[in-house]
Amino acid sequence: MTNPAATSAAPAGLRPHHRFWPRRLPHAITPPATSLWFNLEVSARRYPNKPALVFFDRSTSYRELLEQAERLAAHLHAQGVKAGDRVILFMQNCPQWVVAHYAILRANAVVVPVNPMNRAEELKHYITDPDVKVAIAAADLAGDLLKASAELPEAQRLSHLVVAHYHDAIGPDADIPPAWADWLATRHPLPALAGGTVADWADALACNAVPPVHDRRPEDLSVLPYTSGTTGLPKGCMHTHASIMHNAVAGQLWTGGTHENVALLVVPMFHITGMVVGMHCGVYTGTTLVLMPRWDRELAGRLISQWKVTHWTNIPTMVIDLLASPRFDQYDLSSLVFIGGGGAAMPQAVAQRLFEQFGLRYAEGYGLTETAAPSHNNPADNPKQQCLGIPFLSVDARVVDPDTLQEMPTGEAGEIIIRGPQVFSGYWKRPDATEAAFIDFNGKKYFRSGDLGRVDEDGYFFITDRLKRMINASGFKVWPAEVEALMFKHPAIAEACVISTKDDYRGESVKAVVVLREAAKGQTTEQDIIDWCRENMAVYKAPRVVQFVDALPKSGSGKVMWRLLQEKE
Incomplete structure (x- = not known):
C-alpha cells in the first residue's frame, strides 16, 4: 500500500x-502559545450551537460545555482550589469528565486523571503523592475514593469531593446496552467525607460566584497523568499546557481533521490517548465527540x-x-x-x-x-x-x-x-x-x-x-512490580512473581506464580488469590491465572529470576 x-x-x-x-x-x-482552556473558549465562540458532546441520546453544545466548565471552576475556586493545585478526576468517559477536566484547567489547577478501575488500596497513592485535597468522581466510584481517604492520616485526606451521576447526562430515549442499565441508572445517596464536604454535581454547577482570572501560560503544568514502571508505585508525568497543546494540534493535522469531524471517543479519557487524541484534539478543532463510557x-x-x-x-x-x-x-x-x-x-x-x-x-x-x-x-x-x-x-x-x-x-x-x-x-x-x-x-x-x-x-x-518488564493486556500496560507490591498485602502470600501468559483475545494476560506462607497451605486456593486481587486492584491488573509453587528461582544475590519463569511460560 x-x-x-x-x-x-x-x-x-x-x-x-x-x-x-x-x-x-x-x-x-x-502550536498556539495559549493555555488549553483557550481552545474551548475559541470553539465555543466559533460554534456555540454545534454539538460538542453526544452521550447516548443527549447532546451538549460548545456554549453549554463552556458555561458548565466555568461554573464548576467557580465552585472549585470557592472550595479553596488555587493556581497549581492538583485535582483528581475519577470517572468513566461521560460529558461530566470533559466539563470537569476543562473546569480544573479554568481554575488554573492541574488535572490528575485516575483510572476508574483502581480500587481503594491503589487510590491512596493518587491522593498522597500529588498532595490532592479536592476530587471529582462518579457516584459509583466515590466509595472507593472515600475509603482510601479515610484510611490515610488526617493531614493527607481529601477535604472536598464533587459527585456526578452518569444518568444525569442521559436523555429519556437512550439506547442503553441491557448489561449497563442498572450501572447507569442507579441513584447513589450523597456520601459523607470524613473531615470534609461533599457536593452533588448539580449543586456545584449552580455556583454563581466568579471564577478566578485565568492566568495559565504554556509552560505551566496542566495534567499529571500517572504511569507505572519497573519498580514500585506509579509516577506522575508532568505535562505542561504546551506539551499537550502540541499533540492536540498535531493530531488534528495528521488525521485531516476539520470542525465538521464527528469522532467516536471510546478510548478512556483518563488514558493519555483518549485525553489528547480524543478530547483535546477534538475540542481544539471544534469536533463533535460521540462518547462511550465503556x-x-x-x-x-x-x-x-x-x-x-x-x-x-x-x-x-x-x-x-x-x-x-x-x-x-x-x-x-x-x-x-x-x-x-x-x-x-x-x-x-x-x-x-x-x-x-x-x-x-x-x-x-x-x-x-x-x-x-x-x-x-x-x-x-x-x-x-x-x-x-x-x-x-x-x-x-x-x-x-x-x-x-x-x-x-x-x-x-x-x-x-x-x-x-x-x-x-x-x-x-x-x-x-x-x-x-x-x-x-x-x-x-x-x-x-x-x-x-x-x-x-x-x-x-x-x-x-x-527493555522494561511490562505486560500488554488489550492495550492496558500492566507493570508486574506494582501488582506484586499489592499482592504482598495478602496475608497468605509469602512471595509472588508476576509474568505474562498468552491470551488469544487480549494478546497477553497476567499470571502470578505464588509461594504461600506455611500456615496458609491447604487453606488458601488459587481462586481465593484471584478473587482477592480483583477486590484490591484494577481488574486488568488482577492475575487471571495463579500457580502455587514451593519456591521461586533466585539469583546468587537473592533476586527473583522472573525472566526464567517467563521463558518457561
Missing part, C-alpha cells in the same frame, strides 16, 4: 521517512451509523470485536474517513478486510504517557502493518544501543529514544527517575522509551521487544 511516487531517495538533510511524509503537512509545527460492540456499531462518525481512534481489539458481531451487516461504516490506534498490533487479516470492504487503511501509532500520546504514527496514505509508523510532527526519534547509547544501523534492534515538544517535563517529585529517563545524544536531550525497536530502510519504526 505504499505510494510509488514516494520511493525516491530522501534529499540531503532529511531523514529516510520524509519520503513518505504526507505532502500537505510541514515536518514541524508552531466498550460495547453493538453500541459502537449503532453510534457510528447514527452519528455518521468520520474519525475513530481505538485499540485494535475493538475493531476485531466489532467485525465479529453477528449484527455487523446492519451497521453503516461508510462515513469513516480515518481509523487508527495503538496499544497492540492490528492483525494483517483484519486490516486487509477493512481495506477491501471500506477502503480504510488502519493507521497504527505509538506513544507513551511521557510523550502525550503519539511520538510515532503511520501516514494515512502510506501505512505499514504491525508497525509503529514514522516519527510524528516535530519529533526526532532514533534507535540506540541501550548500553553504549550509539545509534544502531538500519534494521538492527536497540532502544527507541525520542525528542520533541510533546515530551513531558519529568516525573513529579522524582528527580532520580527523571534523570534516568533522559540521555544526551548528539548534544541534545532525548527521552528513553524503554522499548526495543528497529528502523527499516524507509525510516519506519517497529517494536522488537521490551
Whole structure:
C-alpha cells in the first residue's frame, strides 16, 4: 500500500521517512502559545450551537460545555482550589469528565486523571503523592475514593469531593446496552467525607460566584497523568499546557481533521490517548465527540451509523470485536474517513478486510504517557502493518544501543529514544527517575522509551521487544512490580512473581506464580488469590491465572529470576 511516487531517495538533510511524509503537512509545527482552556473558549465562540458532546441520546453544545466548565471552576475556586493545585478526576468517559477536566484547567489547577478501575488500596497513592485535597468522581466510584481517604492520616485526606451521576447526562430515549442499565441508572445517596464536604454535581454547577482570572501560560503544568514502571508505585508525568497543546494540534493535522469531524471517543479519557487524541484534539478543532463510557460492540456499531462518525481512534481489539458481531451487516461504516490506534498490533487479516470492504487503511501509532500520546504514527496514505509508523510532527526519534547509547544501523534492534515538544517535563517529585529517563545524544536531550525497536530502510519504526518488564493486556500496560507490591498485602502470600501468559483475545494476560506462607497451605486456593486481587486492584491488573509453587528461582544475590519463569511460560 505504499505510494510509488514516494520511493525516491530522501534529499540531503532529511531523514529516510520524509519520503513518505504526507505532502500537505510541514515536518514541524508552531502550536498556539495559549493555555488549553483557550481552545474551548475559541470553539465555543466559533460554534456555540454545534454539538460538542453526544452521550447516548443527549447532546451538549460548545456554549453549554463552556458555561458548565466555568461554573464548576467557580465552585472549585470557592472550595479553596488555587493556581497549581492538583485535582483528581475519577470517572468513566461521560460529558461530566470533559466539563470537569476543562473546569480544573479554568481554575488554573492541574488535572490528575485516575483510572476508574483502581480500587481503594491503589487510590491512596493518587491522593498522597500529588498532595490532592479536592476530587471529582462518579457516584459509583466515590466509595472507593472515600475509603482510601479515610484510611490515610488526617493531614493527607481529601477535604472536598464533587459527585456526578452518569444518568444525569442521559436523555429519556437512550439506547442503553441491557448489561449497563442498572450501572447507569442507579441513584447513589450523597456520601459523607470524613473531615470534609461533599457536593452533588448539580449543586456545584449552580455556583454563581466568579471564577478566578485565568492566568495559565504554556509552560505551566496542566495534567499529571500517572504511569507505572519497573519498580514500585506509579509516577506522575508532568505535562505542561504546551506539551499537550502540541499533540492536540498535531493530531488534528495528521488525521485531516476539520470542525465538521464527528469522532467516536471510546478510548478512556483518563488514558493519555483518549485525553489528547480524543478530547483535546477534538475540542481544539471544534469536533463533535460521540462518547462511550465503556466498550460495547453493538453500541459502537449503532453510534457510528447514527452519528455518521468520520474519525475513530481505538485499540485494535475493538475493531476485531466489532467485525465479529453477528449484527455487523446492519451497521453503516461508510462515513469513516480515518481509523487508527495503538496499544497492540492490528492483525494483517483484519486490516486487509477493512481495506477491501471500506477502503480504510488502519493507521497504527505509538506513544507513551511521557510523550502525550503519539511520538510515532503511520501516514494515512502510506501505512505499514504491525508497525509503529514514522516519527510524528516535530519529533526526532532514533534507535540506540541501550548500553553504549550509539545509534544502531538500519534494521538492527536497540532502544527507541525520542525528542520533541510533546515530551513531558519529568516525573513529579522524582528527580532520580527523571534523570534516568533522559540521555544526551548528539548534544541534545532525548527521552528513553524503554522499548526495543528497529528502523527499516524507509525510516519506519517497529517494536522488537521490551527493555522494561511490562505486560500488554488489550492495550492496558500492566507493570508486574506494582501488582506484586499489592499482592504482598495478602496475608497468605509469602512471595509472588508476576509474568505474562498468552491470551488469544487480549494478546497477553497476567499470571502470578505464588509461594504461600506455611500456615496458609491447604487453606488458601488459587481462586481465593484471584478473587482477592480483583477486590484490591484494577481488574486488568488482577492475575487471571495463579500457580502455587514451593519456591521461586533466585539469583546468587537473592533476586527473583522472573525472566526464567517467563521463558518457561
